[in-house]
Amino acid sequence: MYPAYSVIFFTSASGAGYALLALMNMLALIGLLPAERWFGITGFLAGLTAITAGLLSSTYHLGRPERAWRAFSQWRSSWLSREGVLAVATYLPAGITALGWVFWEQIWWLPAVFLVALATTTICATAMIYASLKTIRRWNNGWTLPNYLGMGFASGGLWLCLLGSLFALSSPLPALLAIAFVAIAAGIKFGYWRFVDTDIGRSTAGSATGLGRFGAVRLFAAPHTEENYLLKEMGFKVARKHVATLRRITWLCAFAIPLVAVILALLLPTLSLWLLIVAVLTNALGTVTERWLFFAEARHVVTLYYGAEAA
Amino acid sequence: MTSLPTEPATRRLGLVIDLDICVGCHACAVNCKEWNAGGHMAPLTDFDAFGEKPSGVWFNRIHTFEAGEGADGRTVHFPKSCLHCETPDCVTVCPTGASFKRAADGIVLVNEDFCIGCKLCSWACPYGAREFDEDVGVMKKCTLCVDRIYNETLDTVERVPACVSTCPVGARHFGDLGDPTSSVSQLVAEREGYDLMPEMGYRPTNKYLPPRPRKVGSGGTNGAPCHTGPVAEQADLSAHPFLRWVDRLLTR
Structure with missing residues (x-):
């Protein structure tokens, strides 16, 4: 699949933003983070900026962005619509919770609970847009x-860690959570890649054409001499050697370096701010690389009509 | 509404494509383009149409496949357009309500005034039936010539999809696949018409008729080329200057 930069940036940035809001408010709800004013302002600002920038960027790949509001209407059937509704709905409890946190230095539990639930569900809805495509x-x-x-909670966890260090919250909890989330995300990514490397797909050129009954099916002549929309959008291919390099970059930047940096930050409190900045920045680079690969490595069954043998 | 009709349509209009007959002339694709460039889904934009890298929107594309090896192998011309599926995800993934399946006859359409051009429906379609029009910024797809088949200003014989009306060999049939007594349904039953990619679960309405079994002794590619003898005797035209001139003219 063609890796559109607007969608890569949107899913990476909004994933981190929603996870940061969810984590920060979850911990504050159970009393593990203080409702400190400047920490609150910076946290909400960082989270909401990432989300807003992501949502705006997602409209860039639309053919008719001025009609984007219509996308809130079909939440009964469409994950994309559900994601839109949830993404925008999250602003309401986020605004109310931020108000209490910043002006009264209190955690208002009802909006905070809604915020945690909606932010987490929005990340799930983003994932379901892709997970629901049988093609x-x-x-x-799974x-x-x-x-x-x-990936979202790993990024969000690292952001929270950095904010904790910035505002000298002495609790080691954000760091421990970040370590756990990065490790879990690395484990899931390992499983994901093992699955895609071993799975041969459900469809073949034989099932796509119904000509499998005669033997192996090969494309003899394409319908046209030049590339069409389908091939540009769905026939994107990335060379195997580039995949290997990009996967190494992901391992290193999204998981390994941040993990080491956070552990070092726990051991060397004087350097912790700088180490955590390194962790957040390399993780962002790694996450964007991971997301690029998520699209570029995906194969669509329509390619079976254009010479692919299985998808 | 992008939810599918709750009551499945009893009329299921669609196409039956005979892969035994299709000669791969692309006339159906050309007439499709011609009709739809001025019809319901118009314009069907082309970029650089006469230049080096032409590209554009087509609803119908003709692929050619080889299947099997040697004497049992086939070359099959394979036209493909929207299959107007019973349970198509291209409709349900649409966030705006632009994509819909008609309850009355099962035709899948796009409301161009609602489409935001997010392209998700083209991702959800296994058959490549939906194409994005860069110029208009919306999705386009085969309408089963909804602006022909119900068009009372046309003669009755013309009220079929453009691709069907133009096929010079009669490889395309149009009718109601929801009615088991219709001629298309009977054709499908008789010839064991099949679905493309049934494992996707979209339940396409359009059916494909497989190439017929090869007749025994029908020649073909059984190794050595068939021996047909000299192609033609070379005539002696030395005494016929006019015929010699005609011969030279024709063999030029």
Whole structure:
């Protein structure tokens, strides 16, 4: 599948933003984070900026962005519509909770509970847009949803860690959570890649054409001499050697370096701020690489009509 | 509404495509383009149409496949357009309500005034039936010529999809596949018409008729080429200057 930069940025940034809001408010709800004013302002600002920038960028790949409001209407059947509704609905409890946190230095539990639930559900809805597409086996499987949650909460956890260090919250809890989330996300990504490397797909050129009854099916002549929309959008291919390099970058940047940096930050409190900045930035680079691969490695069954043998 | 009709349509209009007959002439694709460039889904934009890298929106594309090996192998011309599925995800994934399946006859359409061009429906379609029109910024797809089949200003014989009306060999049939007594349904039953990618679970309305079994002794590619003898005797035209001139003209 063609890796559209607007969608890669949107899913990475909003995943981190929603996870940061969810984590920060979850911990505050159970009394493990103080409702400190400046920490609150920075946390909400960072989370909401990431979300808003992501949502705005997601409208860039639309053919008619001025009609984007219509996308809130079909939540009964469409995960994309559900995601839109949830994404925008999250602003309400986020605004109310932020108000209490910043002006009264209190956690208002009702909006905070809604905020945690909606933010987490929005990440799930984003994942389900892809996981629900039967045409793309590499998305339509049990790994996609955990993958989005894992990557989102790993980024969000690292952000929270950095904010904790910035505002000198002495609790080691954000760091421990970040370590746990990054490790879990790495485990899920390992499982996801093992699955896509071993799965051969459900459809073949034989089932796509129904000509499998005669033997192996090969494309003899394409319908046209030049690329069409279908091939540009769904026939995107990435070279195997680039995949290997990009996966190494993901392992290193999204998981390994942040993990080491957070552990070092726990051991060397004087350097912790700088180490955590490194952790957040490399994780962002790793997450974007992971998301690029998530699209670029995905194979669509329509390619079976254009020479692919299985998808 | 992008939810599918709750009561499945009793009329299920669609196409039956005979892969035994299709000669791969692309006339159906050309007439489809011609009709729809001015019809319900118009315009069907082309970019650089006469240049080096032409691209554009087509509802119907003709692939050619080889299946099997040697004497048992086949070359099959394979036209493909929207299959107007019973349970198509291209409709349910649409966030705006632009995509819909008609309850009355099962035709799947796009309301261009609602479409935001998010392309998700094209991702959800296994058959490549939906194409994005870069120029208009919305999704386009086969309408089963909804602006022909119900068009009372056309002669009755013309009220079929453009691709069906133009097929020079009669490889395309149009009718009600929800009615078991219709000629298309009987054709499907008789010839064991099948669904494309049934494992997707979209339950396509359009059916494909498989190439017929090869007749025994019908020649073909059994190794050595068939021996047909000299193609033609070379005539002696030395005494016929006019015929010699005609011969030269024709063999030029």
